[in-house]
Amino acid sequence: MKTAMQNQTVTAAARQAKAASGVLARLTTDEKNHALRRIAQGLREHAEEILAANKKDVEAAQPLVEAGELAEPLLRRLKLDEAKFADILAGLEQVAALEDPVGKITLATELDDGLQLFRVNCPLGVVGVIFESRPEALVQIATLCLKSGNSVLLKGGREAEHSNRALFNVIQTAAVEAGVPAAAFALLESREDVNALLTAEGLVDLIIPRGSNALVRFVQQNTNIPVLGHAEGLCHIYVDRAADLHKALAITVDAKISYPAACNAVETLLVSREVAQEFLPMVLDALREANVEVRCDESSIKELQLEGVKTATEEDWRTEYSDLILSIKVVASLDEAIAHINEYGSHHTEAMITEDRAAFDKFFAEVNSAGVYLNASPRFADGFRYGFGAEVGISTGTLHPRGPVGLEGLVTYKYKLVGEGQTVARYTGKAAKPFTHKTLL
Amino acid sequence: MKTAMQNQTVTAAARQAKAASGVLARLTTDEKNHALRRIAQGLREHAEEILAANKKDVEAAQPLVEAGELAEPLLRRLKLDEAKFADILAGLEQVAALEDPVGKITLATELDDGLQLFRVNCPLGVVGVIFESRPEALVQIATLCLKSGNSVLLKGGREAEHSNRALFNVIQTAAVEAGVPAAAFALLESREDVNALLTAEGLVDLIIPRGSNALVRFVQQNTNIPVLGHAEGLCHIYVDRAADLHKALAITVDAKISYPAACNAVETLLVSREVAQEFLPMVLDALREANVEVRCDESSIKELQLEGVKTATEEDWRTEYSDLILSIKVVASLDEAIAHINEYGSHHTEAMITEDRAAFDKFFAEVNSAGVYLNASPRFADGFRYGFGAEVGISTGTLHPRGPVGLEGLVTYKYKLVGEGQTVARYTGKAAKPFTHKTLL
Numbered sequence: 001m002k003t004a005m006q007n008q009t010v011t012a013a014a015r016q017a018k019a020a021s022g023v024l025a026r027l028t029t030d031e032k033n034h035a036l037r038r039i040a041q042g043l044r045e046h047a048e049e050i051l052a053a054n055k056k057d058v059e060a061a062q063p064l065v066e067a068g069e070l071a072e073p074l075l076r077r078l079k080l081d082e083a084k085f086a087d088i089l090a091g092l093e094q095v096a097a098l099e100d101p102v103g104k105i106t107l108a109t110e111l112d113d114g115l116q117l118f119r120v121n122c123p124l125g126v127v128g129v130i131f132e133s134r135p136e137a138l139v140q141i142a143t144l145c146l147k148s149g150n151s152v153l154l155k156g157g158r159e160a161e162h163s164n165r166a167l168f169n170v171i172q173t174a175a176v177e178a179g180v181p182a183a184a185f186a187l188l189e190s191r192e193d194v195n196a197l198l199t200a201e202g203l204v205d206l207i208i209p210r211g212s213n214a215l216v217r218f219v220q221q222n223t224n225i226p227v228l229g230h231a232e233g234l235c236h237i238y239v240d241r242a243a244d245l246h247k248a249l250a251i252t253v254d255a256k257i258s259y260p261a262a263c264n265a266v267e268t269l270l271v272s273r274e275v276a277q278e279f280l281p282m283v284l285d286a287l288r289e290a291n292v293e294v295r296c297d298e299s300s301i302k303e304l305q306l307e308g309v310k311t312a313t314e315e316d317w318r319t320e321y322s323d324l325i326l327s328i329k330v331v332a333s334l335d336e337a338i339a340h341i342n343e344y345g346s347h348h349t350e351a352m353i354t355e356d357r358a359a360f361d362k363f364f365a366e367v368n369s370a371g372v373y374l375n376a377s378p379r380f381a382d383g384f385r386y387g388f389g390a391e392v393g394i395s396t397g398t399l400h401p402r403g404p405v406g407l408e409g410l411v412t413y414k415y416k417l418v419g420e421g422q423t424v425a426r427y428t429g430k431a432a433k434p435f436t437h438k439t440l441l
Numbered sequence: 442m443k444t445a446m447q448n449q450t451v452t453a454a455a456r457q458a459k460a461a462s463g464v465l466a467r468l469t470t471d472e473k474n475h476a477l478r479r480i481a482q483g484l485r486e487h488a489e490e491i492l493a494a495n496k497k498d499v500e501a502a503q504p505l506v507e508a509g510e511l512a513e514p515l516l517r518r519l520k521l522d523e524a525k526f527a528d529i530l531a532g533l534e535q536v537a538a539l540e541d542p543v544g545k546i547t548l549a550t551e552l553d554d555g556l557q558l559f560r561v562n563c564p565l566g567v568v569g570v571i572f573e574s575r576p577e578a579l580v581q582i583a584t585l586c587l588k589s590g591n592s593v594l595l596k597g598g599r600e601a602e603h604s605n606r607a608l609f610n611v612i613q614t615a616a617v618e619a620g621v622p623a624a625a626f627a628l629l630e631s632r633e634d635v636n637a638l639l640t641a642e643g644l645v646d647l648i649i650p651r652g653s654n655a656l657v658r659f660v661q662q663n664t665n666i667p668v669l670g671h672a673e674g675l676c677h678i679y680v681d682r683a684a685d686l687h688k689a690l691a692i693t694v695d696a697k698i699s700y701p702a703a704c705n706a707v708e709t710l711l712v713s714r715e716v717a718q719e720f721l722p723m724v725l726d727a728l729r730e731a732n733v734e735v736r737c738d739e740s741s742i743k744e745l746q747l748e749g750v751k752t753a754t755e756e757d758w759r760t761e762y763s764d765l766i767l768s769i770k771v772v773a774s775l776d777e778a779i780a781h782i783n784e785y786g787s788h789h790t791e792a793m794i795t796e797d798r799a800a801f802d803k804f805f806a807e808v809n810s811a812g813v814y815l816n817a818s819p820r821f822a823d824g825f826r827y828g829f830g831a832e833v834g835i836s837t838g839t840l841h842p843r844g845p846v847g848l849e850g851l852v853t854y855k856y857k858l859v860g861e862g863q864t865v866a867r868y869t870g871k872a873a874k875p876f877t878h879k880t881l882l
Binding site: 018022025026109111115117120122124125205206220221224226244246247250251253254255258338342361362364365366368369370371372373374375376377379380381385386387397398399400402403404412413414415416417418419420421422423424425427428435437 | 459463466467550552556558561563565566646647661662665667685687688691692694695696699779783802803805806807809810811812813814815816817818820821822826827828838839840841843844845853854855856857858859860861862863864865866868869876878
């Protein structure tokens with residue numbers, strides 16, 4: 001098996017990946033699925049080798065964890081076992097089963113007799129992925145890129161070096177055997193490669209950072225290439241004066257405790273002053289029972305004589321705890337709730353609990369987030385739960401792709417105009433032929 | 442009437458524009474169209490004032506043109522007359538007639554009984570526009586932003602200072618009378634304002650530069666905010682070995698001479714070696730007749746004994762002439778044509794002339810441009826010709842919005858999840874309730 005990057009520069013790899021993307025763009029769905037099955041077979045055949053490589057990484061990481069230089073959860077994420085390996089193979093089956101996003105026509109217009117315009121989904125070209133620890137991320141992203149017809153440049157964390165190289169070699173070899181160009185995959189291994197990747201404008205079409213908030217923020221601030229991802233998930237629940245407080249209670253507890261480290265967990269609870277006196281004791285009891293630390297705005301603690309509650313500072317409104325901590329603020333109005341969310345939030349997902357549909361309509365229109373929910377937990381913000389089959393990431397930018405992103409985040413579109421020799425002159429000036437602009441879809 | 446920015450900082454204006462965008466997002470189509478008609482009425486009523494202000498700008502520019510400090514065409518673009526004024530008013534009618542892009546539902550999925558997911562088009566928030574000379578651009582962009590529910594920060598050229606201020610004041614006053622917040626519009630007037638605009642991340646959601654290639658390139662290189670536009674239009678026509686040469690001839694002439702300064706005009710003609718001997722004399726004759734200067738690759742000049750043709754250099758393949766000049770290269774294969782376009786093109790629009798549909802399918806898949814045409818002039822790349830009603834710009838980036846962009850370039854989407862109190866815990870773990878994922882659209 002070849003080793004990955006060696007002396008090749010990232011730019012050269014990106015250039016070759018770009019050239020290979022032309023071939024990838026023309027692969028049929030069957031050809032791509034065949035390659036995915038070939039990869040699954042390769043992984044099955046080389047399972048021992050891969051697990052052995054992973055063991056090396058884990059053994060090298062162990063003393064770092066003991067010395068406090070590496071976080072314990074990182075080690076858990078790094079470690080591949082039989083169960084995770086089975087999940088990887090199951091994931092491959094799922095990717096093969098997904099609808100091919102390439103070739104879908106999203107607009108068809110007759111401009112005139114014999115002159116037809118189509119907007120056709122096509123691959124982006126080259127995707128650069130930077131990920132930390134989890135070796136299964138390499139497989140998932142590489143195969144999603146293959147399914148969507150994109151070349152991929154993969155940069156994994158150094159702590160997963162052996163695992164990544166083993167997985168990469170199996171994937172590339174199997175794909176090549178199935179007729180995919182080798183240059184469709186490249187593994188970047190040094191820190192300097194990241195900078196080269198971030199500046200490869202014109203060669204790399206999308207960067208996907210998967211890892212810590214700090215990693216995502218670094219990537220976002222250091223590239224002009226579009227970035228798919230989110231640095232933070234600072235989600236809110238707003239309990240309106242017209243809320244069903246039982247729904248509010250169940251959703252708040254769910255959104256905080258079902259997976260506190262998730263980006264779609266709630267971090268700040270906003271409560272209408274009109275229901276605070278009734279709702280806060282309820283929710284504080286339930287949160288206390290679930291071992292959630294609560295931090296509340298100072299005036300409400302006094303006014304409502306709340307006990308065992310810490311005082312929230314300005315800093316709390318800006319903090320994604322990713323932990324069993326929740327900040328609570330009592331607000332005077334729907335407008336104050338909206339203003340707070342737009343000011344302090346991360347534009348990820350917010351939920352309003354209310355039975356007043358008109359109030360929610362205002363909330364929906366004015367809250368500037370990728371997801372704005374009525375009477376549902378913000379934790380539903382997820383590609384699988386949305387029915388997308390796979391999740392490439394969750395994006396908190398304003399433009400497309402926004403929110404949970406499935407395979408369609410890895411494609412763009414081209415306009416195809418099919419004519420019979422038409423010139424523009426014929427449709428211009430005084431004797432201009434009119435366009436028909438008839439919708440064909 | 443108030444004057445525009447005065448001592449207000451751009452950041453403050455952007456912040457107020459952002460706050461106003463919440464109100465704009467909730468305006469109904471009727472309310473927005475009413476405001477557009479009110480603006481048209483205002484412009485009609487203040488026509489004299491506006492033309493007088495424009496006269497001041499033209500008079501100030503005149504000596505600069507005579508001194509060679511300002512280009513003549515700029516002066517022509519600057520000058521407003523009765524005809525252009527009538528066009529402005531007609532344009533306003535058209536914007537009012539356009540379909541409202543806000544509120545359109547592009548995805549609807551039942552996740553479970555009583556839990557429905559919708560993807561709903563919504564305004565971006567705040568759009569920043571930097572434009573040169575043409576005062577009518579101010580009206581067009583301001584009204585397209587209003588129609589799409591966006592606040593807009595407008596930065597015009599200094600040479601159109603009086604015209605822009607007069608137009609802006611009428612628009613803002615009329616819109617306010619129609620119930621639109623004043624802060625939905627801001628006029629930026631100093632050079633420093635541009636830098637403030639480009640760094641207003643989080644407050645400004647999209648920048649649209651309208652003007653020279655140099656302006657667009659400057660904007661693209663100096664902001665992390667998404668930019669809608671194109672620095673260059675370096676379009677190609679490829680005449681395949683299976684081309685109908687009469688179609689090839691008509692399209693080449695059309696694409697070069699119908700409007701040489703347009704971004705969708707052809708700059709480089711690629712000709713298959715197999716038809717060069719027959720086609721080149723034909724096309725050279727026609728181009729000569731149309732006063733087009735031709736520059737051809739050196740070996741073809743010799744081989745085909747072409748007379749009166751300049752030699753093209755490497756620089757020519759990278760040049761958008763925007764003039765009656767065309768570079769020609771003879772290529773050995775379809776692959777060479779594709780490689781040339783992807784290497785030297787600007788990803789705008791390319792046309793292949795062929796009767797071989799399979800060859801075009803390859804061309805379409807592998808050419809990395811917003812428009813890839815079969816047997817049609819690249820000059821069809823235009824929002825109006827595509828049937829979009831209005832054109833915000835033409836984008837040569839890889840991601841959405843790509844190609845000619847209509848009003849949908851000024852909206853994004855949010856996910857709306859409507860539940861009845863559902864928690865994620867209910868859909869997780871061993872006793873997980875399955876999702877129905879039923880398509881509702």
